[in-house]
Amino acid sequence: MGENGENGDSALFLEEKIGRCPHFPHFPPFSHFPCPHFPHLKETKSMIEWNRLILDTPSTSEMLRYGGTRTWQERRPIVVWNTTFRCNLNCLHCYAQSQNKSYLGELTTQEAKAMISDLSDFNIPVLLFSGGEPLMRNDIFELADFAVKSGLKIALSTNGTLITEKIASKIKEAGFTYIGISLDGIGETNDKFRGQKGAFDLALNGIHHCQQTGIKTGIRFTINKYNYHELSAILGLVKEKNIERCCIYHLVYAGRGSHLIDKDISRKESMQASEVIFNWVMGNGSKYPEILTVDNHADGVFLYLRLKQTDPEKAEQVFNLLATNGGNSSGIGIGCIDNLGEVHADQFWQHYSFGNVRQQRFSDIWMDVSNELMRGLKERKGLLKGRCSQCKYLTLCNGNMRSRAEAVYGDVWASDPACYLTDEEIGVTLQP
Numbered sequence: 001m002g003e004n005g006e007n008g009d010s011a012l013f014l015e016e017k018i019g020r021c022p023h024f025p026h027f028p029p030f031s032h033f034p035c036p037h038f039p040h041l042k043e044t045k046s047m048i049e050w051n052r053l054i055l056d057t058p059s060t061s062e063m064l065r066y067g068g069t070r071t072w073q074e075r076r077p078i079v080v081w082n083t084t085f086r087c088n089l090n091c092l093h094c095y096a097q098s099q100n101k102s103y104l105g106e107l108t109t110q111e112a113k114a115m116i117s118d119l120s121d122f123n124i125p126v127l128l129f130s131g132g133e134p135l136m137r138n139d140i141f142e143l144a145d146f147a148v149k150s151g152l153k154i155a156l157s158t159n160g161t162l163i164t165e166k167i168a169s170k171i172k173e174a175g176f177t178y179i180g181i182s183l184d185g186i187g188e189t190n191d192k193f194r195g196q197k198g199a200f201d202l203a204l205n206g207i208h209h210c211q212q213t214g215i216k217t218g219i220r221f222t223i224n225k226y227n228y229h230e231l232s233a234i235l236g237l238v239k240e241k242n243i244e245r246c247c248i249y250h251l252v253y254a255g256r257g258s259h260l261i262d263k264d265i266s267r268k269e270s271m272q273a274s275e276v277i278f279n280w281v282m283g284n285g286s287k288y289p290e291i292l293t294v295d296n297h298a299d300g301v302f303l304y305l306r307l308k309q310t311d312p313e314k315a316e317q318v319f320n321l322l323a324t325n326g327g328n329s330s331g332i333g334i335g336c337i338d339n340l341g342e343v344h345a346d347q348f349w350q351h352y353s354f355g356n357v358r359q360q361r362f363s364d365i366w367m368d369v370s371n372e373l374m375r376g377l378k379e380r381k382g383l384l385k386g387r388c389s390q391c392k393y394l395t396l397c398n399g400n401m402r403s404r405a406e407a408v409y410g411d412v413w414a415s416d417p418a419c420y421l422t423d424e425e426i427g428v429t430l431q432p
């Protein structure tokens with residue numbers, strides 16, 4: 001199974017300007033052009049940027065002046081592309097269940113180029129090359145080069161074990177602007193998780209080689225019951241190795257009866273993990289390394305409530321920024337195209353396709369709300385049930401991960417079972 005099919009590629013630096021830049025008002029609201037004058041105003045998709053929110057939040061008046069909430073019609077998704085399902089590793093949490101074998105019917109080079117051209121025409125903010133392991137695809141650098149020449153911003157999600165000095169140079173030359181490498185624990189913990197002895201050292205070498213080229217490099221740590229105890233050690237490693245970004249992913253289980261459900265940490269442990277992260281960021285007191293959590297927008301609510309205890313003014317600013325970002329955006333601000341060209345609401349909806357880019361343009365599939373699920377994800381608030389429907393922080397979270405609700409309750413619109421906030425904290429009395 002593959003690293004890149006793992007939980008969380010949605011988090012890679014996926015940034016997008018919100019609203020119109022006062023200095024470049026001619027850029028449309030969905031432009032991926034980053035605002036050089038007001039870099040705070042970046043949209044985060046499935047992630048919570050802890051140190052940006054705690055240490056670097058724009059004031060409410062700035063938010064009102066420059067921010068703006070866009071409709072789904074105006075937004076364009078970050079697209080995760082599972083370039084191949086082939087992978088050299090065999091990770092426990094791989095949603096693609098990848099193996100080191102050829103997969104029939106994967107998009108050819110020409111088909112991939114046609115897809116990339118369409119994505120460029122659609123003005124998506126970022127194309128994320130994922131997998132399987134994307135570096136196992138022979139034409140990866142040709143396609144990356146083509147994407148950059150088509151005007152796309154590209155990122156790479158990899159297990160890092162194949163990155164030598166030479167490959168790192170090729171990644172840099174191809175125009176990737178960010179690379180996310182997975183580490184799911186220290187040493188043996190990571191290796192057991194990834195199904196290969198020595199994977200930790202290889203990934204660390206890969207990180208080092210990428211850092212040497214100057215590409216922004218981050219790690220991805222998917223928290224679960226086997227590595228939960230190493231969260232602090234991972235944060236320490238990130239600091240020690242001068243890694244620019246640490247993305248901590250919550251586990252996302254998809255499909256009924258997913259084997260991942262019993263590998264998740266408890267709600268109490270999720271709360272404790274958030275405390276550890278909060279205290280670490282406060283203690284570090286710097287914007288670097290960037291610490292992000294991904295795929296659980298309850299984290300944003302936690303952060304708001306936590307700040308409210310000590311700094312109500314900052315809490316208010318954080319509230320406004322989170323509300324502007326709008327919480328989970330599966331089917332709106334993030335989408336996925338798999339190795340066969342099937343289009344999904346995000347990378348965890350592999351079991352549900354809206355169409356195939358071989359037959360239709362991605363843009364047409366994405367904007368077609370005659371599909372009930374696509375329509376529901378884009379306008380979901382009225383459909384939510386249970387705790388999410390009553391939650392007073394729905395504007396910050398947007399009901400979190402719908403694929404987890406479906407996996408556990410068999411109902412796409414049920415509450416997200418990974419919400420660790422108490423009923424009292426979110427002001428509800430209903431049970432899921």
Ligand code: SF4
Nearest residue numbers: 388391397399400419
């Ligand atoms: S109850 Fe639902 S909407 Fe509210 S914070 Fe939890 S997951 Fe988010």
